[in-house]
Amino acid sequence: MDNDxxxxxxxxxxxxxxxxxxxxxxxxxxxxxxxxxxxxxxEKANWEDSExxxxxxxxxxxFNIGQxxxxxxxxxxxxxxxxxxxxxxxxxxxxxxxHHGLGPMGTKAIAITLVSNTTVLKLELGDNCIQEEGIMxxxxxLHENYYLxxxxxxxNDLGLEGARIISNFLQENNSSLWKLKLSGNSFKEECAAxxxxxxxxxxxxxxxxxxxxxxxxxxxxxxGQMLALNVGLQSLNLSWNHFNIRGAVALCNGLRxxxxxxxxxxxxxxxxxxxxxxxxxxxxxxxxLVYVDISRxxxxxxxxxxxxxxLENNECLQVLKLFLNPMSLEGAYSLIMAIKRNPKSRxxxxxxxxxxxxxxxxxxxxGVCAIHPQLDVVxxxxxxxxxKRSISLGTNPMRLIQSYTEQKKISAVEFFRSLNPxxxxxxxxxDFRKAMIQQSYIPINRYQVRELIKKLDERKGVVNFSSLExxxxxxxxxxxxxxxxxx
Numbered sequence: 099m100d101n102d103x104x105x106x107x108x109x110x111x112x113x114x115x116x117x118x119x120x121x122x123x124x125x126x127x128x129x130x131x132x133x134x135x136x137x138x139x140x141e142k143a144n145w146e147d148s149e150x151x152x153x154x155x156x157x158x159x160x161f162n163i164g165q166x167x168x169x170x171x172x173x174x175x176x177x178x179x180x181x182x183x184x185x186x187x188x189x190x191x192x193x194x195x196x197h198h199g200l201g202p203m204g205t206k207a208i209a210i211t212l213v214s215n216t217t218v219l220k221l222e223l224g225d226n227c228i229q230e231e232g233i234m235x236x237x238x239x240l241h242e243n244y245y246l247x248x249x250x251x252x253x254n255d256l257g258l259e260g261a262r263i264i265s266n267f268l269q270e271n272n273s274s275l276w277k278l279k280l281s282g283n284s285f286k287e288e289c290a291a292x293x294x295x296x297x298x299x300x301x302x303x304x305x306x307x308x309x310x311x312x313x314x315x316x317x318x319x320x321x322g323q324m325l326a327l328n329v330g331l332q333s334l335n336l337s338w339n340h341f342n343i344r345g346a347v348a349l350c351n352g353l354r355x356x357x358x359x360x361x362x363x364x365x366x367x368x369x370x371x372x373x374x375x376x377x378x379x380x381x382x383x384x385x386x387l388v389y390v391d392i393s394r395x396x397x398x399x400x401x402x403x404x405x406x407x408x409l410e411n412n413e414c415l416q417v418l419k420l421f422l423n424p425m426s427l428e429g430a431y432s433l434i435m436a437i438k439r440n441p442k443s444r445x446x447x448x449x450x451x452x453x454x455x456x457x458x459x460x461x462x463x464x465g466v467c468a469i470h471p472q473l474d475v476v477x478x479x480x481x482x483x484x485x486k487r488s489i490s491l492g493t494n495p496m497r498l499i500q501s502y503t504e505q506k507k508i509s510a511v512e513f514f515r516s517l518n519p520x521x522x523x524x525x526x527x528x529d530f531r532k533a534m535i536q537q538s539y540i541p542i543n544r545y546q547v548r549e550l551i552k553k554l555d556e557r558k559g560v561v562n563f564s565s566l567e568x569x570x571x572x573x574x575x576x577x578x579x580x581x582x583x584x585x
Contacts, residue, residue, distance in 0.1 A: 165189065165211060172210040176203045184208060189217050196224040196250070205232035209239040212246065220248040224279070230259045237267040244274050252281035252307070261289035268296035268303065278303055281335070282310040290317035294324035301330035309337040309363070318345020325352030325359065333361040337391070346373030346395075353380040353387070360386060365393040365419070374401030381408030387415055393449070394422035402429030406436035413442045416528060417559075419449040427455055431462070434475060438466045446528035448475045456481055467544055471535040472528040474548055495546040496553060502540050514554075514563040523564045527551060530561050 163171075165188050173180045181204065187193050188211065200208070205228040212218060226232070233256055240246065254260070260283060267273075285293070290313050297303065313321070318341045325331075341349065346369040353359070369377070374397045381387070397405075402425045409415070420433075430453050437443045455477045467473050496510075503510050511523075517533040518525045525533075534547045542550075555565035 165215060168214070169207065169211040172207040173204075175210075176207050178204045178207055180207075184211075188215065191217060192220040192222075193218050194222040195226065196222045198226055200226040200228060200232070202227075202229045202231035202235075206235040209235035212239050213242045215243065216245050218246060220277075221246060222250045223254070224250050224281075225253040228254045228256075230256070230263065233260050233263050237263055240267065240273045240275055241270070247274050248277040249275055250279040252279045252283065252310075254283055256280075256283040256285075258286070258288055258292075261285055261292045265292040265296040268293070268300045271300055271302055273302065276302060277305040279307040280311075281307050285311040285313065287314060287316040287320075289313075290320040294320040297331070298324050298327040300328070303330055305333040306331060307335040309335045309339070311339055313345070314340040315342055315345035315348070317341070319348040321345075322348035322350070322352030325349070325356045326354075328356070329358055331359050334359060335363040337363045337365040337367070339367055341367040341369065341373075343368070343370050343372040346370070347376040350376035350380040353377075354383045356384065357386055361389040362387060363391040365391045365395070365421075367395055369395035369397065369401075371396075371398060371401035371404065373397075375404040378404040378406070378408035381405070381412045381415060382410075384412070385414055388444075389417040390415065391417075391419040392423075393419050397423040397425060397429075399425050399429035399432070401425070403432045406432040409433065409436040409443065409445070410440050412440070414444060416444050416446045417449075418445065418447070421449050421451050423450075423452075425450070425453060427453065427459060429453070430455055430459060430475075430477065434459075434463055434466050437470060437473060441469070443470060444472070444528070445470065446472050446474065446531070448473070451476045451478055453477050454479055454481050467535070472532040474531060474544060476548075493546070495542055495550040498540050498542060498546075499550075509566075511563050511566050514566075524560050524562050527556060527559050527561055530554075 166185055169185065169188065170180055178201070181195065181198055181200065183198065184193065184195060195208070198204075200223070205223065205226065208223075209232075212221070223236075228236075228251065233251060233254070236249070236251065240249075256264075264280070283289075285308065289311075293308075297306075313336070317339070321336070325334075336349075341364065346364075346367065349364070350373065353362070367373075369392060373395065374392075377390070377392065381390075392405075397420065401423070402420065405418075405420075409418075418433075423429075430450050433448055433450070437445050437448075457480060459477075460480065463475055499510055499513060503513050506513075514525075515521055515523065517530070517537060530551065531544070531547050534542060534550065535544060551561055553565075554561040554563065556562075
C-alpha cells in the first residue's frame, strides 16, 4: 500500500509529483495530494546549541562556485565517490536517488551541495542506509534551504535516534518542506511519542507517510492525540503498521475534532469491528475527510454496519476502500443503504471488490445511483457471472461517443469539455461520472462510464481529456489486452 511513495503518490501522479492541484468543483483532487506550501521567508535557525556539521572551510568559496564543483569538493571533503546521477540531475526539480547506496557520508555531501541549491524541489533518498549522521545532515541543510518541498527518506532504518532528530527539526516550523516520507524506518512506540509531540504544533507538513513501521496501540494513542491538535496535515499514510483495537479507537477519536486531514490510509492493520465502530463515530462528526482506506482490517458485516451509521450523516467523504475485509453481501447492503438514506452524501467510490453480490443487490444499487449519480461501487462480481465479462459484452463507450460526435461534427474533446462547467481539460471523477449519467445525448450506463474513466487517464481523482489529443481516437477504441481475455 506504499504505492503512493514509489510513484507517483500511489504512481500519486507525476507519481505524486502530483503537485497539480488545479481548482476543481470537487474535493476529489485532494484524495492523494496535499496542496503545496508557498516558500516561506527565511528565518534564523535556533540550533545555536548544536554544531552545524555542514559548515566547512572556505564557505564563501563554496557559495561562489558552481553546483557541480561544490558537490565534487564536498565529496572530496567527506571522502566519498561522487554519484554521477546527482551530477547530471542536480539542476532538475526532482532528483531521485533511491537505492543508490549513498550511506551517511554520501548523504552529507549531497546535503552540503543542497544548502545553496535553488532548483531541487523534490529529493528521493529511499533505501540508502543514511543512518543518524545522514539524517542530521539533511535536517541541518533544511534550515538553510528554503526551496526543497518534498523529501523521501523511507527504508533507511532510522530508528529512535533518527526519529528524535526529525522531531527536533519539525518543532522549528521554519522550512518549506510540506511532504515527508518516513516509511519503513523501524519506528516503534517511543518514536511515535517523539514525532507526535513535534507534529502537534507543526503546521507546515501537509503530507506524511509513516507506513510499514511498527506502531502499535500506544503509537495509536499518540497519533490520536496529535490529530486532535494538528492543523497542518492533509494526507496521512499509516498502512502496514501494528494497530489493534485500542490503538485504532484512540486514532479514530483524534479524527473527531481534526479539521484539516483529507486523506487517511490505515489499510493492513487490525482495526476489527471495534475499530470500525470508532471510525463510524468519527465519520459522523468529521467534516474534512474525503478519502479513507481501511482495507484488510478484519472488518466483518458487523463492522461494516457500524461504519454505515457514520455514513448516514457524513457530508464530505468521497472515497471509502474496504477491500479484503471478511464481509459479505450483508455488509455491502448496509453500506449502500446508508448512502441512500443520506441525501447530502458526496460518496463517489466504494471499494468492496472482494465481495460477490446478487442481481437483486445490483437493482438496489441502481436505485441508489439514481439518487447519487456520482457514486460507483466496485464489487467482485455477480454470483455465477463475472462483472468484467458482463461489461465486455456491452458497447465500447468510446464508440458511442465517436458516433455522436461524428454526427454533430465535433471532436470528442469538445464533447467532454461541454460537460465541464469550467470548460477545462480536467474534471473531478465524481463530477464527470455524474455529468455522463445525467446527460441525455448518449445512452450510457455506469459500468460503461467506469470503463470510460479508465481510458481518460484518470489519476488522483481527476480525468484528463487532453489524453484524447495525444492519441488517435481509433487507438482509444481498441480493447485492452485484459478486455480481449475476458471476451
